[in-house]
Amino acid sequence: MSVSANPIVETYSRLAREYDENANFLSCWCRASERALSSIHLRDDYKLVVDMGCGTGRAVHALAAGAPAGTEFIAIDPAENMCHIAAQKTSGQAVQVRQGSFEKIPLETASVDYMYSILAFHWVTNLDAAVAEIARVLKPDAEMDLFFIGRDNGREFIQKTSAIFLKHMGPALLLDSARLRKQLTQEAALQLFSRQFDPQRLSVDESFTTYYDTLEGHWSWWVRVEGHFVKIPAEKKAQCDIQVRDALQSLAGPQGIPYTIHELHVKLRRAKARH
Amino acid sequence: MTQEQMQQLLIDWIKTNQRTSNPVDISADTELLGSGLLDSFGFLDLIMHIESKTGFQIDLADADPGEFAVVRGLCNLALKSQAAQPCP
Numbered sequence: 001m002s003v004s005a006n007p008i009v010e011t012y013s014r015l016a017r018e019y020d021e022n023a024n025f026l027s028c029w030c031r032a033s034e035r036a037l038s039s040i041h042l043r044d045d046y047k048l049v050v051d052m053g054c055g056t057g058r059a060v061h062a063l064a065a066g067a068p069a070g071t072e073f074i075a076i077d078p079a080e081n082m083c084h085i086a087a088q089k090t091s092g093q094a095v096q097v098r099q100g101s102f103e104k105i106p107l108e109t110a111s112v113d114y115m116y117s118i119l120a121f122h123w124v125t126n127l128d129a130a131v132a133e134i135a136r137v138l139k140p141d142a143e144m145d146l147f148f149i150g151r152d153n154g155r156e157f158i159q160k161t162s163a164i165f166l167k168h169m170g171p172a173l174l175l176d177s178a179r180l181r182k183q184l185t186q187e188a189a190l191q192l193f194s195r196q197f198d199p200q201r202l203s204v205d206e207s208f209t210t211y212y213d214t215l216e217g218h219w220s221w222w223v224r225v226e227g228h229f230v231k232i233p234a235e236k237k238a239q240c241d242i243q244v245r246d247a248l249q250s251l252a253g254p255q256g257i258p259y260t261i262h263e264l265h266v267k268l269r270r271a272k273a274r275h
Numbered sequence: 276m277t278q279e280q281m282q283q284l285l286i287d288w289i290k291t292n293q294r295t296s297n298p299v300d301i302s303a304d305t306e307l308l309g310s311g312l313l314d315s316f317g318f319l320d321l322i323m324h325i326e327s328k329t330g331f332q333i334d335l336a337d338a339d340p341g342e343f344a345v346v347r348g349l350c351n352l353a354l355k356s357q358a359a360q361p362c363p
Contacts (some may be wrong), residue, residue: 151316155294163309163344171343172335177324178315 009078011227016081020056023220036147046113051075053120057086063094076100102130107137114233121148135196137268150262151185160247168240177228205265303347
């Protein structure tokens with residue numbers, strides 16, 4: 001699937017301004033992103049750092065601001081309008097923004113010291129091609145942190161809303177929509193990356209974190225999944241939205257409406273020195 | 276494949292791969308999506324499983340949502356697809 005033909009990429013590009021609004025960034029996804037970002041520590045000897053799926057550039061902007069002198073950053077995203085915003089945000093910093101995807105990374109072979117990606121890898125269209133491309137651009141001793149959602153993400157919402165989406169989308173469209181995301185188990189992720197990287201340098205952590213919010217709070221991040229629903233006819237979409245909102249509201253408890261993020265964290269570290 | 280065999284193929288797979296930890300008695304009338312037994316990824320895997328076991332593709336283009344999410348209905352859809360395709 002080409003970048004331009006991908007409904008997820010097209011929707012992210014179309015809604016780039018909305019994505020960068022505060023409501024989205026106060027949501028559970030922002031909290032998960034911030035948690036991932038805070039776990040990233042740049043070594044002094046990283047010359048080239050790459051952010052894959054940089055979105056509007058919030059993470060690369062923050063990391064570049066505190067990076068050791070001489071560290072260069074390249075931020076990559078498939079959505080053209082996301083790239084424009086990221087370029088504006090990082091203007092004046094040692095950051096280049098390029099349009100590209102995990103399956104086609106616009107970088108030279110063996111050029112990257114450190115790659116990170118926050119909540120983007122699950123959108124790849126071809127898992128094996130994406131991991132092979134990552135392996136191509138990393139230097140032999142490069143390091144990497146990829147954070148992305150796992151197989152059991154958002155269980156509460158999925159159980160409440162799947163039947164509604166089935167009614168409005170029909171079986172074929174519902175399954176096409178599911179195919180747009182690659183949500184792996186921890187074991188499947190380890191197997192996938194082990195095909196390209198030394199398993200001794202690789203690890204995959206997983207976490208389940210439940211975030212509580214109001215209906216409007218959760219609805220503010222719906223922009224992130226709109227790409228799944230572009231084929232629902234407009235007259236059905238409005239009705240579908242009403243029923244989905246009612247279903248989500250029915251999950252409300254004393255702490256709010258729960259949403260559990262199942263996160264996978266693929267880490268690649270340098271080989272330990274042998275003595 | 277007969278209706279009985281198809282139903283058993285589905286039920287066996289669902290028992291092994293269901294997404295809920297609560298024990299559920301799965302029959303031909305069991306609803307799979309709203310009950311939480313399967314999610315959309317589960318349906319993708321189940322359909323791949325049926326297709327790999329039978330050698331034919333399941334056509335969902337005109338499938339009725341209510342029929343699709345019930346064991347008997349999905350079984351009927353698979354059998355309809357089987358009847359519509361030439362023997363391999």
